[in-house]
Amino acid sequence: MTGRINHRCDIHKLARQCGVKLFDGAKHSPTSRRPHECFCKPTVREIGQSHGEAHLKLVFMLMTGTRVNALELYADMMKAVSAILIENPDLVKSPSLTRDFDAIDLGSLRRKVKAMRMPVENWKALYVLISVRFYKPIQGDLLDMIGEAA
Numbered sequence: 001m002t003g004r005i006n007h008r009c010d011i012h013k014l015a016r017q018c019g020v021k022l023f024d025g026a027k028h029s030p031t032s033r034r035p036h037e038c039f040c041k042p043t044v045r046e047i048g049q050s051h052g053e054a055h056l057k058l059v060f061m062l063m064t065g066t067r068v069n070a071l072e073l074y075a076d077m078m079k080a081v082s083a084i085l086i087e088n089p090d091l092v093k094s095p096s097l098t099r100d101f102d103a104i105d106l107g108s109l110r111r112k113v114k115a116m117r118m119p120v121e122n123w124k125a126l127y128v129l130i131s132v133r134f135y136k137p138i139q140g141d142l143l144d145m146i147g148e149a150a
Contacts, residue, residue: 009048009056018060020073035070043075047082058085058092063123065102072106076113080126084134091134104133 021037028039029040038044048056059082064070085092094100113125 006049007052009045009053011044011048011056013084014048014057015044015060018057019064020060022071033071035041035067036064036073037077040073040075040078043078047078051086055082056084056148062101063099063106069102069106072110074110076121076123077106077110077126079123083123083127084131088131088134100134102117104130106130134147 001075012022015038019036022041022044023037023039024041025039033039040084044056059078060073063073063077063081091097109126109129110122113122113129117124118125
């Protein structure tokens with residue numbers, strides 16, 4: 001994640017507005033986890049303080065657009081989604097952003113990353129895999145594709 005700016009952020013109020021229930025990490029039980037439950041308050045607080053309430057709200061909204069994705073409020077996934085939005089400001093302006101995120105099975109991506117046991121932090125691998133979904137080829141890439149097809 002990037003450097004801290006320390007925005008004022010009431011994570012509990014914001015979570016309630018987004019339909020997310022925040023719990024202490026010590027109470028986390030993988031077998032009884034339900035959609036919209038989040039056990040990573042430190043990560044939520046870090047994202048909110050570093051990037052502001054509007055950014056954190058967008059992260060919550062994108063991650064809870066479907067019932068399946070609402071199960072993935074894990075620290076690594078939240079860091080990845082937050083970083084994607086920070087590093088790609090044009091993406092935030094996309095009218096299809098919510099629909100595009102809803103089409104991604106975040107849980108499947110997270111399970112694959114964990115199974116691959118890469119030598120990088122999971123959130124960084126998730127960042128790459130999710131970013132690929134939003135990659136728009138530039139003109140040079142299209143010309144390369146046409147050349148390969150010929």
